Every structure is written in C-alpha cells, then in structure tokens.
Amino acid sequence: MELHAPPHWRCVDFISDLHLHANEPLTFQAWGEYLQRTTADALFILGDLFEIWVGDDVLADPSGASTGFEQQCAQVLRAAADRTNLYIMAGNRDFLMGPALMQACGCTLLEDPCVLEFGSQRWLLTHGDALCLDDKAYMPFRALVRSAQWQRDFLEKPLHERLTLALQMRAQSEARKQGNTVYADVDTVAAQSCLETLRADHMIHGHTHRPARHPLGVQHDRWVLSDWDLSAQPPRAEVLRLSLVPGEHGPAGKARVQRLSPANAIAAKPAD
Ligand SMILES: [Mn+2]
Known part of the structure; x- marks a missing residue:
C-alpha cells in the first residue's frame, strides 16, 4: 500500500501507542486536545490507538456491555477528520478496527506496512510488532489473531463475551511480559530488508515504546515513536x-524531522 502526499502538504504528524482506555482520562484529554488543534496537513496514528478494540459494533452497542468510551473517541476522530487528513493503522491491541469505525470517523485505514511518499522521500510506516522477531511467544499469537478465520469466529461472539476474552488476552500478555526481563526490539536485519523491499528511505514505527532514531546502514534510519501515558511520572506524550x-534544510523536498510535545505541535506553525 502506497500513499502519495499531495504537493500542498507541508507538515505531517505521527503518533502511536495512545492505548486509549476509559480508565486513563488524562491521556484521552491530551489526545483529544491535540487532535482538535494540530496544525498538520495530515495525521497518521500508527497503531495501538486503543488499549482494546473488540469490534466496530461496539459503536452501536444495544446490549450496554460497553461504557460509551469508544463513542467518545469516535467523536474526537470524526471532528479531527473534518479538519485534517486522518490515517489509522492497527496495532497489536486494536487489530480489530475495521471499515465501520473508519466510515463513522471519516478516517482511512492503513495496511501494515505502508509507504508514504512525502517530498522527495519514501517513509515506511508500520506499527512495529511484526518486526520484533525475538518476541517468540507473540509471533504465533499474531498469526492466529490476524487470520480471517479467527477474526470471523471472534466477531460472531456476543459483545460481552468478546470484552471478557479481550481482558483475558490482555492479562495473559501482561503476565508474559512480567516473565520477560528483556523486551523484544525491532530486528535490524528485518527492518533493513523491509526498507529495501519497499524501496523506502526511512522507517517510522511505534509499539516498542522506546523513542529513538536508529541509523540503518549509511542512508537509512528507523524512527521510533513514544507511547502516550499522561498519568505516568513524568508524563509521556510526543508527536x-x-x-x-524548501531551500532551508538541505535538498529540496527533504523533510525536517522534529519531536514535539503535543502542546508544541498545537502552538507551532508547520514551518517554525
Ligand atoms: Mn503495540
């Protein structure tokens, strides 16, 4: 999947790993404020927007099993999509986001991976979990839950049952993490080969919650997004x-990369 930024785009934002949840009101608030006021021409959310997403039908839930939090999030997305171009990629938490949510919010669902052509460069966008090859316990789970058959079976279950199952899966994943002292990171060889296959210059991903820029050989690099947790000490949130x-920063069409707090992403003009 490839996207070609229209020539008038001057500024593009990336965020990921908000892990939005009704129990994290500070993160929801900061995210909502940022979405309402970002000056970017396009916003890409690269996975794990939601801590849990058990199916788009949660938006029209007649059973009352959901809390209404998802509807609130959908309203924020809808309002943002009215002002700017909004793209969403699924992560390992919210991989069941589907066309109904996108339609309700006016967003575009991105495949993982996907390439954005912006200026003269090609940016490979991915959540990042598929490249954490050392996460041996997760890989078979990922293959299972991403299969069409598993998703069909899961989505056929009643909403309250899906919510219970999702909480169980989350608890299992947390328990697995407790046992692992070393978190898996993106595999360098896999990242490089992914860039080569898709003829991309740079990679942007989330998932690992370890914001950094890693050079990959001479020409390529891998930019890692921060997660958002506004109730952590110190609070984490980054764009x-x-x-x-043009003209100011090296060859024409080469983008400048900045890490901004959400407050600065709101205040700063795109080219400041
Ligand atoms: Mn993730």
Whole structure:
C-alpha cells in the first residue's frame, strides 16, 4: 500500500501507542486536545490507538456491555477528520478496527506496512510488532489473531463475551511480559530488508515504546515513536513531525524531522 502526499502538504504528524482506555482520562484529554488543534496537513496514528478494540459494533452497542468510551473517541476522530487528513493503522491491541469505525470517523485505514511518499522521500510506516522477531511467544499469537478465520469466529461472539476474552488476552500478555526481563526490539536485519523491499528511505514505527532514531546502514534510519501515558511520572506524550521547508534544510523536498510535545505541535506553525 502506497500513499502519495499531495504537493500542498507541508507538515505531517505521527503518533502511536495512545492505548486509549476509559480508565486513563488524562491521556484521552491530551489526545483529544491535540487532535482538535494540530496544525498538520495530515495525521497518521500508527497503531495501538486503543488499549482494546473488540469490534466496530461496539459503536452501536444495544446490549450496554460497553461504557460509551469508544463513542467518545469516535467523536474526537470524526471532528479531527473534518479538519485534517486522518490515517489509522492497527496495532497489536486494536487489530480489530475495521471499515465501520473508519466510515463513522471519516478516517482511512492503513495496511501494515505502508509507504508514504512525502517530498522527495519514501517513509515506511508500520506499527512495529511484526518486526520484533525475538518476541517468540507473540509471533504465533499474531498469526492466529490476524487470520480471517479467527477474526470471523471472534466477531460472531456476543459483545460481552468478546470484552471478557479481550481482558483475558490482555492479562495473559501482561503476565508474559512480567516473565520477560528483556523486551523484544525491532530486528535490524528485518527492518533493513523491509526498507529495501519497499524501496523506502526511512522507517517510522511505534509499539516498542522506546523513542529513538536508529541509523540503518549509511542512508537509512528507523524512527521510533513514544507511547502516550499522561498519568505516568513524568508524563509521556510526543508527536513526530515531518515538515517540508524548501531551500532551508538541505535538498529540496527533504523533510525536517522534529519531536514535539503535543502542546508544541498545537502552538507551532508547520514551518517554525
Ligand atoms: Mn503495540
């Protein structure tokens, strides 16, 4: 899947791993404020927007099993999509986001991976979990829950049952993490080969919650997004912004990369 940024786009934002949940009101609030006011021409959410997503039908839930939090999130997305171009990729938490949610919110669902052509460069966008090859326990689970058959079977279950199952899966994943002292990271060889296959210059991903820039050989690199947790001490929230500033920053069409707090992403003009 490839996206070609229209020539008038000057500024593109990336966020990921918000892990939105009704029990994390501070993160929801900061995210909502940022979405309402970002100055970017397009916003890409690269996975794990939601801590849990058990199916788009949660938006029209007649059973009352959901809390209404998802509807609130959908309203924020809808309002943002009215102002800017909004793209969403699924993560390992919210992989069941589907066309109904996108339609309700005016967003575009991205495949993972996907390439964005912006200026003169090609940016490979991915959540990142598929490249954490050392996460041996997760890989078979990922293959299972991403299969069409598993998803069909799961989505046929009543909503309250899906919510219970999702909480169980989450608890199992947390327990697995407790046992692992070393978290898996993106595999360098896999990342490089992915960039080569898709003829991309740079990779942007989330998932690992370890914001950094890793050079990959001489020409390529891997930008890692921060997660958002506004109730952590110190609070975490960050926007990765690409801006095209013709003439000022090297060859024409080469984007400048900035890491901004949500507050600065709101205040700063795209080319400041
Ligand atoms: Mn993730």
